[in-house]
Each structure stands twice: as C-alpha cells, then as structure tokens.
Amino acid sequence: MQALLSVYNKSGIVEFSKILANKGFNLISTGGTAKSLVDAGLKVQQVQDVTEYPEMLDGRVKTLHPKIHGALLARPELPHHQEDLTKYNIKPIKIVVVNLYPFVETVSKPSTTLLDALENIDIGGHTLIRASSKNFQNVIIIVDPSDYKWIGERIESSGLESITLEERKKLALKAFQHGCSYDAAVTQYLSTVDIKDQTIETAKGNPSVEFPGEFVPLYEKKADLRYGENPHQKAALYSIPNGGGIANAQLLHGPALSYNNILDGDAALKAVREFSQTACVVIKHTNPCGLSVHQDQAEAYTRAFNGDPKSAYGGILGFNRKLTLAAATALKSVFYEVIIAPDYEPEALALLSKKEKLRIIRIPEAATQEAFTQPDIRTITGGALLQSPNPIIKDESTKNWKVATTNQPSEQQMKDLLFAWRVSKHVKSNAIVFAKDETIVSIGAGQPNRSQSVDICCKVGGDKVKGCVMASDAFFPFADSIDLAHAANIACIVQPGGSIRDQEVIDAANKFNIPMVLTGNRNFLH
C-alpha cells in the first residue's frame, strides 16, 4: 500500500508517517517533506523516483505526473482502469496528506510583490487535493493536521479500510473547502492588484481596497438551526474561517442558540463593546431596551433592567466584564433567554446554570473595543450590499461636537449626551433615546418618523423622562420633536445636525432654553 505525503505545514507529519510506516505503507514524498521524514529515520521514496522526472521549475512541477495522478484517480472496480495501471506500471495510492503553500500569509505582508504571490499559488498540491477528493471512495485525503490523531489511531487499531465511506466523504469535502478558500483568497488578492504601468516584479496587492472587484466570501457551516426567524423557515449558522464573535461563541450552559438568539446576541455584543466602562445591556428584537454603565456591575444590571422592566422579560443580556456573583444574583429571578459576557466567575456560572433554559455564552471579545475588520454584508434581491462597520465612538469624538444653542450643557449632561449618543447608534432608525445618569430611560425605535419615536419615549418613560437628555441618531427635519421634548421636560439634546431646517430646530431649542449639541455625523441603523 502506498501513501503520498506533500505538506507545507510539517507539524505532526513525522508522527503520522511513523504510524503509516509501521503498518507497512510505502511512503512517497516531495523534497522538503521527504527530508523531514528521512531526518526522523523513516524510509521514503522520492516522488521523482516514482515519476522518473526531477522536481523542476523551482518546484512548480513535482507531483504533476500521470504516475501520481493515475494512481489517485483509478477506480479499482473498473477492469479497463486496472488494465491502464498495469500497462503503465502505476501502483494505486491509498492515502494522501497535503496542505498548501501559505498564500494568505504571503500576501498579508506589505512587501509582497505580485511575483512573490504568484510563486505562492500552489498548483500541484491543489491538484492532488482535487484528484484524491474526486476519488474519495478509494483514496483518503487529509488536509488538516488535526485529523492525523483520529485517523492515525484508527489505522493503528483497525486498519485503513475501517475508515468508512461517510468519513472519507467528510474528509473529501473538507479538502475541497480547503482548496475553495485558497482560491477565494487568490481571486480576492488578484482583484486588488493594479498591473497598469507595472510588471509582476513591481506590482503589489492593495490591502486598503475594501470592496474588491470580485467578492468571494467563504463561510464554514457551524450548525443547522432548529428553524429560522419563524418556525416555517429553515436556517443554519455559518462562520468566517477562524472568525470570532457571536458566530463562534462558546455555549457554557443551556439549549442551543436559536436564529433569533444569535441575531440578538450579536446586537448585545456590539452594544456592550461601545463602552469602555462596565456596561450591561438588555436586548429585545435587536434593540437595547435597557442599558447602563456603572462601576458596580450588579448596579449596572439593575439600572439596565429598570430602564424597561416589562420589555426585559425574555430578553438577551450583554456584559462587557467578567460576570460577578453579585450581578448573577441580581438578575437570577428574571427570565432571560441568553446571557453573553467575556467570562464568568465560577460561582456566578454555577448559580445561573441552575436555570435550565438560560443559554450562557462566553465571548472574550465582549471585553474589547478593537474595530471589526470584516465589512457589514447584507443580502438584497439579486445582490449584496457591503459597507465598512460603523466605528466605536471614542471619548475624544466630543471634541468635534458643537454647541448650537446659547445655553451650554453641564459636565454631567455632556456625559449623559455621550452615553445616549452611543446608545442611539444601536437602536433601529428612526432612533430616539432618553437617558439619565448614563442609563436608558426609554427608547423610540424603528419608527417611520422621528417625532413618533419621541412620542414613544415620552409614553414609555412616563414620569421618569423629566430632566433626561435626548439623543437622535439623525437630524431633526422639523422642530416638532423639540416641542415634544420641551413638553416632556427634556434637559438637553444631542443630534447630528445637517437639516435644511437646522436653524428652525436650533431656534426652538433656544426658545425653550434647552442646550443642543451637534455631533456632525449620523448613526443610522436599518
């Protein structure tokens, strides 16, 4: 029996090859891989001794030969395939271990020229993958070193033939995916190279091209979901390779996440990452209905909950600090679907794990504020929309804010304005946020006109709205919302400005002595 080994990433290959050698396999290998195996004391046949051609063209041609590909593609059950093998003296290869040149790592370096990149496009290894995967019934293909362990153990205990057809197919699929993501990376890179007036020695990829000519996203399936947004819709969860975020969150306790849990969990993650202080958010249908920052996490939770206790029921809770036992104790009597936090104190986890239906999720990134590099992608009929993510609002951003009214906000009001402005970024447009003491008092979300969102804030907030600050995610097209704010005793307003009726809006704020701040940028969320 023959095995072919040709790997760029050589970790684990010696140990795995030893198992094959012990089982009597003839090991065939390319230059560098063969050297690693020989150095480890293994007997290896060089590919060039099989093909009777040397590796040539700086390694561009090594395994590309009928003696190799005939050995991979032949079907033993077909007599005329057997006749060809005999005629051309080809011996079947039963197992192939291959992984490809490091194209992504190469093009990630700023100094990489197009020539360097082209040299790192693996051809022979890719062809080995395709040939072996096509014939998975007869050839086992391994592209992922993490598969060496279980396959090695199985071969040792029960022999190669114990690897089932289903397992072989899984390995082939993985191999095609490996090749597919590789080609996606090559396609995307090439679409960012401008070769006009350049040579392949001078041209380079342009990593700042956010929207390449060809957009080839690759997602790996993580799980089938019970159903989609509604029970009659089918759904599945996918992740970008090596991605983090909600798609790769660790479920520590509770039932599997649903489609809607994942969407809301994503909203919770994005909302808490907006704050460098200790924060807690309550999400309902992707909108924060409660959010508070406070140095005491349990107090942040209590304030967030009190923002809208009625809506909090069945919500998704987000934290940006390790969940303490005190916070877990404070929240345990309310029914929540999901909690996300960067981590949990063991006692907090033990306490909450008593709640059978609560999904407890760990996402380390909840504690960080690094920018998301992935573009926002949304499918539309017949296509997709891509945009750069709306960046985290930094404390320094207030330096660009302009007070448009005669009255100035106080220091405490400025704190609350910044808080409410940050929250408004996470509320569906048209978004209005009423806040006090860095806590949501009420939100108006997703209304077709802005004054309707103000109305909702007044109604939901009731007596509590007096003295609140008000944030609007986009400019006020009319002064009517300012009239409503005055009637509700709003103390201070933040909005982007930029309406043709800005002056009317500012005049209304001056008339009522309400300080108004203009941020200069907008926070739509659709």
Ligand SMILES: NC(=O)c1ncn([C@@H]2O[C@H](COP(=O)(O)O)[C@@H](O)[C@H]2O)c1NC=O
């Ligand atoms: N040219 C070929 O026929 C060929 N056959 C296999 N490779 C690649 O060569 C690498 C292993 O080379 P070595 O064993 O020399 O370190 C693997 O990443 C494999 O995918 C090839 N290289 C590139 O296309």
